[in-house]
Amino acid sequence: MHYISTRGRAPVRDFSGVLLAGLAEDGGLYMPHSWPLLSAAEWRCLRGLPYPELAARLIQPFVGEAIPSATLGTLCREAYAGFGHPAIVPLVQLDGSLFVQELFHGPTLAFKDLAMQLLGRLFDHVLAEQGARITILGATSGDTGSAAIEACRGRANIDLVILHPHGRTSEVQRRQMTTVMAPNIANLAVEGSFDDCQDLVKAAFSDLPFRREMRLSAVNSINWARIAAQIPYYAAAALALGAPDREVAFAVPSGNFGNVLAAYAAQRMGLPIARLIVASNRNDILARFFGANDMSIAGVAPSLSPSMDIQVSSNFERLLFELLDRDPGATEAAMQGFRATGRMTVPDPAWRRARALFDGFRLDDAGTAAEIRRLHAASLYLADPHTAIGIAAARALPAGPGVPTVAMATAHPAKFPDAIEQAIGRRPPLPSHLADLYDRPERFTVVPNRLSAIEACIRATVLRNVA
Numbered sequence: 317m318h319y320i321s322t323r324g325r326a327p328v329r330d331f332s333g334v335l336l337a338g339l340a341e342d343g344g345l346y347m348p349h350s351w352p353l354l355s356a357a358e359w360r361c362l363r364g365l366p367y368p369e370l371a372a373r374l375i376q377p378f379v380g381e382a383i384p385s386a387t388l389g390t391l392c393r394e395a396y397a398g399f400g401h402p403a404i405v406p407l408v409q410l411d412g413s414l415f416v417q418e419l420f421h422g423p424t425l426a427f428k429d430l431a432m433q434l435l436g437r438l439f440d441h442v443l444a445e446q447g448a449r450i451t452i453l454g455a456t457s458g459d460t461g462s463a464a465i466e467a468c469r470g471r472a473n474i475d476l477v478i479l480h481p482h483g484r485t486s487e488v489q490r491r492q493m494t495t496v497m498a499p500n501i502a503n504l505a506v507e508g509s510f511d512d513c514q515d516l517v518k519a520a521f522s523d524l525p526f527r528r529e530m531r532l533s534a535v536n537s538i539n540w541a542r543i544a545a546q547i548p549y550y551a552a553a554a555l556a557l558g559a560p561d562r563e564v565a566f567a568v569p570s571g572n573f574g575n576v577l578a579a580y581a582a583q584r585m586g587l588p589i590a591r592l593i594v595a596s597n598r599n600d601i602l603a604r605f606f607g608a609n610d611m612s613i614a615g616v617a618p619s620l621s622p623s624m625d626i627q628v629s630s631n632f633e634r635l636l637f638e639l640l641d642r643d644p645g646a647t648e649a650a651m652q653g654f655r656a657t658g659r660m661t662v663p664d665p666a667w668r669r670a671r672a673l674f675d676g677f678r679l680d681d682a683g684t685a686a687e688i689r690r691l692h693a694a695s696l697y698l699a700d701p702h703t704a705i706g707i708a709a710a711r712a713l714p715a716g717p718g719v720p721t722v723a724m725a726t727a728h729p730a731k732f733p734d735a736i737e738q739a740i741g742r743r744p745p746l747p748s749h750l751a752d753l754y755d756r757p758e759r760f761t762v763v764p765n766r767l768s769a770i771e772a773c774i775r776a777t778v779l780r781n782v783a
């Protein structure tokens with residue numbers, strides 16, 4: 317398997333190359349040069365496999381020759397061994413045709429663990445083969461940072477530096493990051509906003525001598541390996557509900573469009589997915605695109621579902637590339653127009669093709685709290701605010717007779733105790749592995765909002781671990 321950039325001017329790479337590169341040099345995103353297609357008989361053979369084995373089988377075509385399949389199998393088994401549920405991604409039935417797939421049983425209680433736990437191990441394996449060491453640098457407003465830290469703690473060939481805005485993350489989110497004491501992890505609390513943190517990360521990557529010296533790399537959601545690692549749970553749900561002999565639909569709480577893009581990939585691999593509902597909070601740029609071919613930037617407003625408070629969905633470029641018949645020139649022109657004007661519409665036939673599979677949905681905070689209350693009253697099911705939006709979307713847009721809809725539960729309710737308390741009047745307890753989170757010692761360094769200060773901290777972390 318080889319990978320091409322959506323903008324067509326970056327080197328073609330194999331899976332390991334794409335894993336380490338993240339973003340392509342031409343500013344585009346890497347895509348597999350073609351989709352591996354499974355026949356109905358091949359899908360049937362995957363029914364009933366333990367989740368780690370299903371994952372290894374479905375990720376293998378994207379890895380190609382880069383990693384031996386026995387090694388990939390071991391990495392998948394190890395990645396999911398620490399999950400808090402024996403099914404890894406259990407399905408819960410809410411009514412006759414509505415299901416929830418719980419993607420929050422990993423160490424940091426959000427779906428990002430499913431990809432990140434494998435990614436940390438893939439990085440370590442590839443780096444050991446190459447005898448190399450890298451420094452992963454990232455900014456977080458919450459879930460991504462803790463998932464990356466859990467995935468990289470104690471790994472021999474990786475230093476991980478995560479920037480978060482000092483005093484501006486929730487206490488659960490901060491403690492999930494700052495109570496990890498592994499020597500290869502550094503938490504920098506920046507005296508500034510999340511946007512300042514992102515700008516500092518970009519500035520460090522643009523300082524090319526520093527970037528080379530520190531061998532900087534990234535694990536944000538544009539890394540193709542993260543998308544590939546999210547495909548198996550869609551297959552697990554669909555197979556359990558009768559695929560390939562029955563269609564299914566999914567409702568996906570979306571921000572950067574990475575999770576739902578994995579569902580699209582599963583459909584291109586031959587899984588019979590009838591509908592994909594892209595569920596948003598009040599920051600509804602995606603819903604407006606699928607509703608009326610209007611991709612126009614509005615200001616980001618804070619919501620009860622902060623992991624979806626996003627303006628520009630970085631992974632959307634991958635779908636755009638597909639909608640434009642994989643024409644890199646047209647993709648680049650559309651993205652540059654979007655950056656310049658803050659607006660994008662795609663040619664009508666392309667939009668209609670998108671609409672044949674995708675639908676958009678939007679729910680504000682009042683609706684989200686009402687949905688959490690309603691679910692709890694109806695079945696004692698406790699949904700976090702992101703999940704509640706997905707479930708509301710699935711109820712609002714049923715897929716048709718005989719087609720079940722699966723709403724993706726992207727976070728554990730205990731991760732957002734304030735929103736849950738607002739909705740049902742009590743705070744959900746943390747799962748047992750995190751029950752003492754509030755008693756654990758924290759370690760982080762407060763740094764001024766200045767590139768030189770950040771670079772000094774990164775260098776100190778790396779030197780400490782190489783020495």
Ligand SMILES: *Cc1c(COP(=O)(O)O)cnc(C)c1O
Pocket residue numbers: 426427428459460537569570571572573574575576623624702726727
């Ligand atoms: C990251 C995140 C999302 C958004 O996922 P994307 O892949 O960015 O669309 C939704 N819910 C939760 C809880 C998240 O952490």
